[in-house]
Amino acid sequence: MISQFRKHRLSFLSLGCAILTLMYFGINTIAYQTLIIDKHSEGQNQLLDYVIELRNELKNYHILPYALTDNPTLLAFMNNPQDEVLTNRLQRQLEDLTHVSKTQDWFILSTEGDLMVSSEQSPNFKLDDYFNKTNLSNVLKDQQGEYILVSGYNPELYKSAHLVLAPVYSSTGLAGAIAVRINVSSLIERWNLLEDLVVMTDQNSLIFLASKLNRILESNWLDDYIDVQFVNKTRSKIYSLNNERYLLQNVTLDDLNWQIHYLSNLRGIQAKARSIAFVSLGIFALVFLFWLYRRERSLKIASKLENEILIADSAQRQRVLIENTHVGLLQLTKHGEISFVNPMGLRYFGQGSKLNSHYLSEFLPNHLENKNALSFINSLQRQSIGSNKSVSNLLEQEVVLQKDNGQTFPALLSISSLEWRHSQGYLVTLIDISKRKKAELNLLEANTRLEKRVLERTQALEAAQKELLSTEKLAAIGQMSTAIAHELNQPLTGIRTLAYTAELLLKRQDSEQALKVLSDLQSLVVRMQSLTSELKVLAYRRPEQLAPTSIKESIKHAIESLGEEVQGASWDIQLNDLDLVTAESTRLERIFLNLISNSIQACSESKITPNIKISQQEQGEKIIISYQDNGPGIEQNKLTHIFEPFFTTKPIGKGLGLGLAISANLAKDMNGTLIASYNDSSQLVFRLTLSKA
Secondary structure, eight states: HHHHHTTHHOOOOOOOHHHHHHHHHHHHHHHHHHHHHHHHHHHHHHHHHHHHHHHHHHHSSSSSSSSSSOHHHHHHHHHTTTOHHHHHHHHHHHHHHHHHOOOOOOEEEEESSSSSEOOOOOOOOOOGGGGHHHHHHHHHHHHHSSOEEEEEETTTTTTTEEEEEEEEETTEEEEEEEEEEEEHHHHHHHHHOOOOOOEEEEESSSSEEEETTTTOTTTGGGGOEEEEEOOOOEEEEEETTTTTTEEEEEEEEETTTTTEEHHHHHHHHHHHHHHHHHHHHHHHHHHHHHHHHHHHHHHHHHOOOOOOOHHHHHHHHHHHHHHSSSSSSEEEEEBBBBEEOHHHHHHHHHTTTTOSSSSSSGSSSSOOOGHHHHHHHHHHTOTTTTTTOOOOOOOEEEEEEEEEEEEEEEEEEEEEEEETTTTTEEEEEEEOOOHHHHHHHHHHHHHHHHHHHHHHHHHHHHHHHHHHHHHHHHHHHHHHHHHHHHHHHHHHHHHHHHHHHHHHHHHEEEEEHHHHHHHHHHHHHHHHHHHHHHHHHHHHOOOOOOEEEEHHHHHHHHHHHGGGEEEEEEEEEEETOEEEEEEEHHHHHHHHHHHHHHHHHHHHHHOOOOOEEEEEEEETEEEEEEEEESOOOOOGGGGGGTTTTTTOOTTTTSSOOHHHHHOOOOOOHHHHHHEEEETOOOOOOOOEEEEBB
């Protein structure tokens, strides 16, 4: 088990690296979620502070326009706006109010939103550039008698303006309004935090205050955000700006329809989360390394103990092995002196023999078998003490050893060199082969007796084989003679009968019938001549020389030889004109002649039109010619006998059964084979195999 742990040390290190990586990402994610949740809570609190501060700021401007609503000059001016004296007086009052209230501008507006009088403190400010008269008129009519705060925006200057309005009434009703332009940009200066951004938008979602943005926000900037959900199920938005990510939070002032947007920069959170992850990872790595150190130390201690146990066990096993082995073991010094003998070695030489501090050559008598062993051991004794000369091993040398009582015994001796640390020696193995030698002698005597008996038995078998061969020849000759006699007796009987009939017809002077009988007599003679010619072919000698022969030409000549017998037959011959085989043309034609003749006769007996198919294929240096017809074939149990002489399935008088036997012998004479088998369609196919020319 300890060795397995040691082998998998690298696997543990790889696993530790993977765990550290996973822990880094896990701690970083958890720390980031915790920090961003805290950031979200801080943003909500900050937004609440901003709302309170904005409310307090705007509260100071609520009563400003009402300071003039009951002013006699203003009321007189509203009734007579064309009076220049009233206009100048009212303008001076507005200028004084601007200085006293520390506002930007004061305006007198009509109910239609037209500018009637202004304090003219800001010559570059034009009310029409920020506010639409129709919108102002609608606001005055909708908010009669109430405090009104209106925001306007100049898209060309990217600036906003804010008016605090108070309605002015005359005896006829709403006459106009007093407008005070206030400045809330000072809030942004107080809200200008280090990394965070604050943006305020009006009721039209137009930005009129923003910190540190410098007009980089577009009108639809609020549409570009990502919805996120924290681990505590809190939902928020992430906004990207200038390659920075911000946590976007906002609050709406219902009465003003203003929105305060607070963008918390997440750069610090990400850096802090990574720092927390690295610190946690460092602590875990230290713990892991300490655990690994303790584990390695434990493994080393356990390995050392295991090695000591293994060494002790190995030594014990060696002692048991040496003491209980059935082979004699001797240990020699590098000079050939015996330093150790196991119990089996003592048993070989005798329990009372003194072997230690003696040389092995003392126990090797001067026999011819001991020549090589003595030469080897003497070469060890002649080596000097400091010599490093290496001596080759002596393996499996048959020697004769001498016991302490003077008796000798044959043994198998092997000497192998041993090296350990700074020492050198030799290990000698001895095997007593007395029993084997005795068994070899007994086996040699048994082999001699067995060879004599085998020779006698062989001679008897040869005599029996000669007798059996003679008997088989006689049986074959008898079978052949019976078949030939049977085939010849029939036509001879017919000849005798026809000759007697012809004699009678001639005596009667019936020459016409006599000629007919003589014609039948001639056909019987031709049949006997055919039989003798087939027997002569069966006894053909092997051809002395084979030559390249055309397969296609041989088949053509065989078909021409059959003449009218093949009329009406259909042919499917798939052969190459240039393919030649090593054969004799006459024998090859005879094989095809016999096969075609058998097919014609079989189809004629079954009253079917012969359809003969001949094809070929190459197989290495051989050409296989396949012959197939549409005849009835032969039973499976008779297929193995069709090449035997005189075997036939035809009726008596229709054939001798020599055609296929002759064809097989002819193929064999040309170093080929002729076999028959059924194909996948259960059709009989003959395959003639010959060597390629």
